Amino acid sequence: MPEQTYLDAIRAALEEELRRDSAVYIFGEDVALGGPFGVTKGLAETFGVHRLVNTPISEATVMGITIGAASAGLRPVVEIMFIDFITLAMDQLVNHAAKLHYMSGGQLSIPLTVRIQCGISGAMGAHHSQSLEAWLAHVPGLKVVMPANPADAKGLLKSAIRDDNPVVFIEHRGLYRTKGEVPDGETAVPIGKAAVLRQGEQITIVALSSMAGPALAAAKELEADGISAEVIDPRTISPLDIETIASSVKKTGRMIVVHEAVEQGGIGAEIVARIQREAFYYLDSPIARVAAPFAPVPASPTLENQFLPSKDKIVEAARVALTHG
């Protein structure tokens, strides 16, 4: 299987879908020129500038336009440069995109994909490094996916574009350069299905997006101490695939949840609340969350590193869980 970077895998998905369906259009700032991170480089040359639409810096209205276009037969993919700027389009996303199908009693459908970059990469401070996926996972009517590797990035983006509902596709900027095997051709990864990255017996580590790497590293280190850890990547945080996680916890009896977003009000809370309901009697130790502290992202690189959950913090949390009960 050919190896691709996370970024190239995303471009490949966009290219395949643009070719497959003439209703697919890509909107965003500078997308016809390759986009701020080069994800759409070269696409305008092949598909024409009328399908890769450069927009002014008006996130609220551009989001509204793509929702309107989606309700009128197109299948738009709109790029919001940083997830921090989703704040400007909250009203259109929350009050319109997510609700029109339901409020119209099924008459309208909004086949829209919202591509967003998230996460810490390169000391950019509080307005360019946040992880705000929990806000969106709270909105009924939106689906939210967060790929952790190139294969899932391509597969989930294809599924998102083909889905007839508004899907928020959150790609982590820090993963752009990571490489991985990507099967070519039709490889749609289903939305709403978690992936078991590593089998294990004694503890379940649920790790989201950028945290999959550190979690796998932590699992390796734990193995050296004779502790077998199972690592699960939810891949989709709305709707959450609780069955896969629950069946793993029923096997291991212990769980920790890891994500880059701040802990308070994060997606981890929902996973913990659901798992303690589904597998209460199987739990041998309290479920722990390893996430960012409740503070804006600092700019200074050292503070930023301290801010991020790390392999060591995961290993330490796993050890605490194993000593309990």
Place this chain on the structure above:
Amino acid sequence: MTADERVHLINGTFLSLSPHRHVFQDLQKKFGDRMIAPPISELGFCGLATGAAMAGLRPIVDLSTGSFIYEAWPQVANEAANAFSMSGGQTRVPVVFHLFHGLRGGGAAQHSGSPQAMLWNVPGLEIALPSSPRDVKGLFKTAVASDNPTIFVDHIRLLDIRGEVPESDKPIPFGVADIKRAGGDVTLIATSYTVQVCLGAAQKLAKEGIEVEVVDPRTLVPFDLATILSSVEKTHRVVIADETHQSCGVAAEIAARIAETGFDKLKTRIRRVSTLDVPVPYSPPLEAHIGPTESRIMEAVRAALI
């Protein structure tokens, strides 16, 4: 406003949508010069309030309906919340954003928003949710006095609730939960109007011999986990009722914290009674069905005892 002339009121349609707006008219007479009724540009006037707070005023903004805060989200979540930390502690933002959240009867999907679950995920914002006349007065004073941006989450259905209010203007501190009703069998945690629903349910359950302890955190940030855990220590059974949508809702964060820190105190799983994960339908019977109703709460409490 009498105590501190720096307090300004922005958006004069405070209680205007409800039949109680006469209350507001006499405020207008006394403090008219410190009240502005801006045009309908939430982004604009929330930004104005945040900037004014940075410059020494203590403005109170009324967004009226919870769903309208989404338009002002960048100014609330990106500017006001981050300013103090990003400036390394140099710039304070003492502003209060007031809004009516939740199901109000016929509000449909765009007038029944409950944004406090999302806002709980924003470092830098304090969040208060009064559930009684005494609490609303005490908490409001603390909110205005606080040097941090505060979200004051109110509820239209609380406007008619009657209750004793102490004459003294002693503010109620943030981060102190309140046991609204003592009981030994089940800890029932609720916020805002749902507290009143829970008190009703508790009375009915008492007839069935079930003593429910109704705990009202009153503020999400700072959050009084200690009082809740001591109640759980007594009852070992927890039900959380709240009007935000279930997934990543307020109840999810509370449940996760109890599951993490109170694991050994629990005899059964924590049950959540939240608004279902559906956009709020208009039709009254549908709307009445989706929220944390008295019957759903009582059912959860009974289930927690089996």
Place this chain on the structure above:
Amino acid sequence: MATKKENLKEVVELLRRMWLIRAFEEKVSALYAERQIVGLLHLGIGQEAVAVGALSLLHDDDYVYGGHRSHGHAIAKGADINKLMAEIAGRATGYCGGKGGSMHIVAKECGFITATGVVGGTIPLALGAAFASKERKKGQVAAVFFGDGAGQAGPFHESLNIASLWRLPVIFICENNGYAEFTPLSAHTKIERLAQHAKTYGIPASTLDGNDLFAVRNAMTKAVANCRAGKGPVFVECLTHRMRGHYEGDPAKYRELSQLAEWKKKDPIARVARMLRSKQAITDKELKAMESKARTLVEKAAKFSLSSPWPADGSLTSQVYKTT
């Protein structure tokens, strides 16, 4: 008043539709007073000429977006008043199965895409539909109604800018009734004519008497032609007056009563009736019959709605997501 070209028979039909809207809104208001209908209700009594004048020129597959005061727009675009009334009453037989309600009317079959509870919320959506139709080159046009309150909201300006930049076939129809919710427009902005904003972004704009059915039609004829010819957006500002408060239950004391009386003289329906009578195109008896016909149709719609079942519980969690 009417230009020679308007043939009178067509005008009679337009008046019939205006009466239908007037009767519909008055019935809804009555039902609200009897607590048969609840929730937030915004009625467009007095603004019928804009709805009928504008939408009578559009085809079925043209897109129409409303604001929160859009019953009249839906009817003018051809919505079935039974299904519309049932939706406002929250019944299963409503257009949206009772889930949308008055502020979220959707009647896609006749091209009424959606209303919104957020001031100016549908303006960007209309641009999206215009973009889609321009790409598919089927000559469809998108029209969006909004009040003068939307003029101060950010997305309004962003939309004017983008519609002009991309030459989108969208018609901005502003119903300037001089009030945003409870305060007179003059208290909200120094610009009391929103057409001025459109000109800033290079969009042809006109301001006209919204109570004059023919003035509205003339402006719209030019606007639709401009859009269909791909010359980009047009802005039509109609000065009107809503006879009711901002929402049902608002006594609208904030408005000087003198203004109300003066506007009653300009009632759009009365003006068209006077014109038709002066041209002997209709007799008083026929006018009376037209009104009572409208009221009986609306009465039937009310009976249909109030006897319709409430939505079944199962519908509660359906359609949150579209299952392909």
Place this chain on the structure above:
Amino acid sequence: MFVIRHFEESLVPLHDKGVFSGHYHLYIGQEATGVPALSCLRADDYLFTTHRNHGHLLARGAEPKRLFAEILGRVDGLNGGKGGSFHSVAPSLGFLHSSGVVAGIIPLSTGTAYAAKVQKNGRITVCLFGDGSLEEGAAPEAFNLASLLKLPVLFLCENNGKYGSGRAVAAAQSSSMAAYPLTDLPKAYKVPAQQIDGIDAGLVHATILEAVEKIRRGEGPQFVEAQTVRYPGSATNWPTVPAPTDTALAWDVTSVPEKAREWYRSADPLLVYIRELVEAKQASRDEIAAIEGQVKTAISAAAEFAVNSPFPKLEEAETGFFA
């Protein structure tokens, strides 16, 4: 102006050597707007700026070494390392907050203006932003509020994407705006607006002085668009310096690479100003070169200070977000 130019130019090698990472935006080419404009203000006036803030902070008197330290995320930085290049602030100089979100600061500036007006302290607020911000809905909303409430705020738009009034060829208009000229936008809300050549330091100073006086007299908001030409090394992610600035360039640009030469000859405001000073006999070439020499040494010392300044303590990451 030398301080700003050499400060910005010395950042590029620091970044390319990995001493700091992340996006950063340089003020090269706009010095003749920032310096004269900010010199018309009182010490206690308020200012808001965006991600392109280095020039404004330095023009207002921020210490280069502390601004360097902030960009490098060090504890001696203006914000203790927590803000970084995007969010450097200097409340003592009137900069309360700078936002990384386009046009995020425009509504905020109406706030400080409102506070100043009701407290009658005579302070005004200057809101500095680029032409791109006018595409955001926040801008017209703020113009309307400022005009309605007659707020003491100066909206200073630095349009660096347009032709510099007949000067060298510039990149296409960076913002995509249907309204032209940009001054139509504030005028739509009856905010007096004017367009000037941002490269002519004298003109900028006179215009801003007059606008500031009108605002102080309570005549409400003013809008000034200062047009400059984007300097050839500007790039969204990683800026470069085509040729290190030196007084001599004012008369001889042969050392500049061919495609950037036109900009240095006619659109570089610093060189334009140097030529004016010499022609008006207010200073000789050598005197100017001497001043530039002193600035260069001061700037490299400041950079040195920052590189050696320690990183903030780690637990800082988890505190300091509540007052």
